Amino acid sequence: MKHFVFLGIGIAITLVFFILSYSQSFNIFEQLYFNQGFNDQLYNLSMYPVLALIVIILTWGAAALYYYVINSVNFDRWYHWAGVLGITTLVSPIVCYLYIDSALKNAGLAYGGESVQFAMQLLLMSAVLFVVASFSMRWWSTNCRHTPIPQ
């Protein structure tokens, strides 16, 4: 039961993240880094929800991969989990950066530096969402349910 509560909270947090990526007034992507022109373009081109989805899919996907596909006693230490966290935290902003960069170029805009800075904040978001995803789904993993910390 407790584990379903965790899953529920995790999904709720992720949904809130997703909804806040839509939001006009309090947009999750505009809290840590904001450059009016750049952010307005991301907003106008409807890129926020896509970015949110990329981050969600990558983090939840990585967590699912770790807990249910890798799911091995050879990789059940906290540092294995931390490794996946690290990789996800790096890959997710890179994917997002590539997406932003190509979309802005297609729109004829030049926001190179801003894109990189923007992607930096995704490091934190990806890390947080990976932790959220981990603590949502780890409980049913055969071999890694006690990773990174015992239940």
Next chain:
Amino acid sequence: MRLFIFAIGGTGSRVLKSMLMLSAAGVRPLDENGQPVSNMELVPIIIDPHKGNEDLKRTEAMLSAYRSIRYKLYGNRTDVDGFFANRIVTLREIMRDSSIQLNDTFIFNLSAVERNKFREFIGYDTMNEANQALSSLLFSNDQLENKMNIGFVGSPNIGSVALNEIKDSNEFKAFANVFNQGDRIFFISSIFGGTGAAGFPIMVKNIRQAANLDINNRDVLRKAPIGGLTVLPYFNLELGDDHRIDKADFIVKTQRALYYYKETLTGANDSNLNTIFYLGDQVVSVPYLYDPGEHGQRNRAHMIELVGAMAPFKFAGLPNSQLSDDNGYPLPSTAYEYALDKDTLNVDFKAMGAETRALIYSKLVKFHLLFMHLNTGFKDTIGQGYTNDKPQIKSDFLASQFYRTLADDFMNAYKEWITEMYNNMRSVELFNIGEWDMNKAIHDVNTAKSFFGRKSVDNNVFKSVMNNLSQSSTYAPDEVELKFLDLFNRAADKIVAERFENIN
């Protein structure tokens, strides 16, 4: 059902030790339908005046270890499955009448016998001259001077006199007291030694003639199903100048004893003994060091003892109809013999018969894997996977009395046991001794084939399967020990079935 097992003499202790190993591995008596006999309790009673006997000491230490391990796992429950399944109790533990003074031990107190030389025991010095002459005729001077606390050193004539006193002991009274309808009695003895050869018929006689004794349950005892394992000579002694047990005597003594048994125990119309298991081997063992003295009788474990240990299980599983008639009176003797599937000097599981394999193969393999796991992988597992499920197995588990007893005391004894059997003749090579790779653990049995070659078995596989099982299992907070062994047992069941070749 309680099975009272009288293990007489050095051979009794050694067979009992093998039985203990099988029990630890989870081997349980099976009835004619192949189901475990329910409510089973084993009550071993060791009868050996030779208290310095190393085999007896080793067996007694292991009995204590077994008992404490099992109590921690299952408490007083019977009908459990897994390692240490058979409940093994002392007479004291099950005794209802507290007026009888008894030590909480598996060893029959022969204090009256032990203290004296034989001449003192029979009051030689107070006999009149005619009786002294008769005694001198029956017993050699050596035998009269024999101090009995080292046993009867291959002299059944002494044993028969001395052990006849047993019927008056507290132990015997206690035994008679707790014996109930439905319980059974089994004797383990050698036929060629002193203590066993003499003690066995005397004990049977005393039980069957319980009507004449001043004890409870006389009628029940009179009708009790009784079985016996008689071990024929199977070991050799190193030659020496001064020894009172002589290998050459073994054959003669055996021959005489068999005649005697036939007349008193196993005759066609004789229902003193319902079941007799004869066990012997023409291949003789690696010679044992002859040492009747204070350090003496520390003999290597032998295949005969392993096979013999299955006899009481077989007896416990026999249907009542084979033991008693419709009125509850014992039926005449049925004799059992044992044969290997292959007559080889290196006996592995494949050399054993199908019934034996069915009884012990998977259980012993699982126990051996446990032995390997405890030595190679378990410590590293703590703090991960299933050990973190509640109740948690923490690192202090390694320092617990239970773990020390299991991993050190019992497993060392186990290792000694399989090594000794391996180094003996016939060599028992169930497992590859000294091999720590689980894939190669079982002699001549490979891991199963898979799409990518052979399946592997290692500590990680165990960890993984145990993780899986633990997910759907619950244990009470004080069942840490049970959790570990139960998970391992179930994991091993699965792994043995799925990852090793099927040899049954």
Next chain:
Amino acid sequence: MKKLFLLPMVAIVSLTAMLSSCGGRNSQIEDAVRQALVQRDTTQARFDSICAIIKANPQQYADLLTADGEINYAAMAELVESVGSSLRPAMHWNVAAYGVNSLSLTIYFERSGSMVPYDDAGGRGQLKKAVNDLINYFPCSDKVKINIVNDGIYPYNGTVDSFLQDRNIYASTAGVGNASYTDFQKIFNDILEAQTPGNVSVVVTDLIYSPADTKNVSIDKIFNEENSLATNIFRRYKGKSIIVHQLTGDYNGMYYPYNNNAFNYTGTRPFYLLIIADSKVMDSMAASKDYKQFLTVQGSRNSYRFNESESSVEWNVVPDWKDNAGRFRVSHGNGGELTNVNADKTTGVLRFAVAANLSGINPDLLCNASNYTIESLSGFKIDVKPLNPGDITANNKAYLEGKTHIITITGDYKGPRDNIKIALRNEFPQWIEQSTCNDDTNPAMPSFATTTLGLSSFLSGINQAFSTGGNYFSINLALEN
């Protein structure tokens, strides 16, 4: 166990599904509009392609179509506005203007006694010329109707062509209605009543209020009556916009002053074209090149637009502007809020730019800061300049698109908050007063050629009906640290 393993996956999938199911009935159209806006492809071709989607699915988009299956420009304008306002900065696309191609024109030609001399054969015929221009420059020339008004509204019994070619329109319409008086109350009521959406009505008149039986009635009483009836009529019809053009025409004939002592007059006299339409239609026409000539009217001496409310001027703060000083953040969804505002650290000055589309407003007023009212705690000042195309960069293009002027706002902002209100004053024009006389009985007075009896009474009556608040537009900004 295997099922449980699927749970987190299901969660993600349902999340994705949620995204795809977002949006209302018109989401496809909204997306198309959004795309067009974001790509700055706000052309009629693009609009037509969107309309094609709507027309291809008439059932699905019934609310964007009129009853007869044509595009409902008003509904489309609303949809475009709602999409555009959700963008940053809010973007606008005057799609209603595309609807002007289906506008209709109704000319109301006043045929009172004092109108006849404007089209005298000897004069230069400015009045007829002005009306002909209106008809000729109206793009939908097949939707023109002509009516004669005096005591009532009577259809012109010729064709548009015959009207255009008619040398003496008063002669050919003689006997229509009662030319001896003009009942403004009835006429404007009827015109406004008859006006359908998409109709543009033009009243050609001398704007002299000549009710029946004014004998012995004081002139002030007539003016007050005129004023009241104007207010009364126009209050009843909401959302209208009126452009008054004052022109001058040659006049040769009898003039009937308020005391009915008619005299002959030869000279020039002012006359008026009142273009009446729904505000939105008027805005659309103002934004459309096709209607430029129609609305400006050749020969117009003075003009003034009456609007029910201030014009809604498109404007937004330009975050990426060369002259900006200090820092701020434009709060989204409400372009008038600046948060995280900090003046420049070294100078203490806050300067930021607002880009606005002021194309519909008299350009003479725009660049003179003294025409504006500026209210703020910090004493902000403004500077208004036309937008120079050289100032547009890739990154600020979005904020400058469609804008005509840059309003630079400068002040010593110390915080923590301030409200800036900038308004371009819309004062009742001087020329109306100057073109008004209280006595038209003496043609010898020099002002007789340029003034109209009681003009301001009537027009101020309209003005009161619309109660504009006195501004063309206003911009409100809320600043906070």
